[in-house]
Amino acid sequence: MNDILYIVPCKVNNLNSLRYLEKCISSILNFITEEDKILIVDSDSEIKDHFKIYKKNKHVIIKDIKNKNYEAGALLYGYKNFDFKRYLLIHDSCELKESIKSFKEKAYIYQHVLDPWGKDFINNFMCKTKWNKIPNNFITIVGSIFFLKKEILEMFYTNGIENILPSNKIESGVFERIFGIILMQEGYIEQILKNNRLPIFKNYLSRQ
Numbered sequence: 001m002n003d004i005l006y007i008v009p010c011k012v013n014n015l016n017s018l019r020y021l022e023k024c025i026s027s028i029l030n031f032i033t034e035e036d037k038i039l040i041v042d043s044d045s046e047i048k049d050h051f052k053i054y055k056k057n058k059h060v061i062i063k064d065i066k067n068k069n070y071e072a073g074a075l076l077y078g079y080k081n082f083d084f085k086r087y088l089l090i091h092d093s094c095e096l097k098e099s100i101k102s103f104k105e106k107a108y109i110y111q112h113v114l115d116p117w118g119k120d121f122i123n124n125f126m127c128k129t130k131w132n133k134i135p136n137n138f139i140t141i142v143g144s145i146f147f148l149k150k151e152i153l154e155m156f157y158t159n160g161i162e163n164i165l166p167s168n169k170i171e172s173g174v175f176e177r178i179f180g181i182i183l184m185q186e187g188y189i190e191q192i193l194k195n196n197r198l199p200i201f202k203n204y205l206s207r208q
Contacts, residue, residue: 003035004101005084009067009074010092012045020093020203021050025060027095032059039082040092041074043067069165070172071144072179076162079153088147090200098199100147107152107188108195110145110202112180114138121174122181129160131182139180139192144172146179147198155186 006028012018021040028038038059040050044066054060061082067073075089088100100108119134126132161182166172183192 002037002082002084003033004037004086004088005078005082006032006036006038006088006090006096007041007074007078008038008090008092009041009043009071010045010050011043012047012050012092014047017092018047018049022053024090024092024094024096025054027097028090029057029059031096031099031101033101037061037082037084039063039074039078041065041067041077043070043074068167070169070175072161072165072172072175075144075153076157076165079150079157084150086147086149087153088198090145091143091202093203094145095201095203096199097201100198103147103195105191105195106149107183107191108147108198109141109192110198110200111142112139112192112196113142115140115177118174118177121170122177125164125171125174125178126181128164131159131185134181135184138177138184139189140176141180141183141192142176143202144176144179145198145200145202152183152186152188156182 010021040062042064051062054062123134166175
């Protein structure tokens with residue numbers, strides 16, 4: 001089985017966002033091996049230059065699926081269509097600063113915060129899954145940026161998450177909390193707290 005699939009959701013609408021995407025991909029290529037791939041999941045970009053830039057790169061796969069479901073939709077597409085041991089979900093505005101090949105545990109995250117915002121929003125989603133009891137205190141996984149083994153993705157997408165994907169920026173923020181709640185309820189809280197801070201630098205871009 002292949003090792004790591006680096007999933008990069010992207011929406012390139014100007015040359016600035018293209019520049020950040022190129023920096024993201026270059027940073028991953030610094031650490032990639034023959035058993036890894038980068039999957040760029042395009043979200044209906046207005047500028048398509050990246051298709052030409054990476055067309056002949058053997059490590060990069062680009063899928064123009066017009067993804068409307070933000071990070072969770074890109075993660076689902078990668079999980080359903082590519083068989084890898086581990087999956088890193090990383091924004092196109094991020095840069096990988098160190099290799100993650102030696103990371104052996106099941107769950108690592110970029111950053112978490114304690115943020116009780118959005119319980120009503122969350123409940124509207126989670127009531128359709130097996131995780132329908134929302135705790136009073138829960139963590140938010142910032143940006144839904146994480147590095148997970150395949151068995152965790154199988155747990156996500158065989159218990160209802162596939163049917164409640166986000167369709168706007170607010171719902172994408174809700175999913176940062178949903179992923180945190182699920183990982184807590186499934187017993188990964190100690191790993192999350194211990195393995196906080198993946199070696200990733202994030203540039204914050206203003207876009208919808």
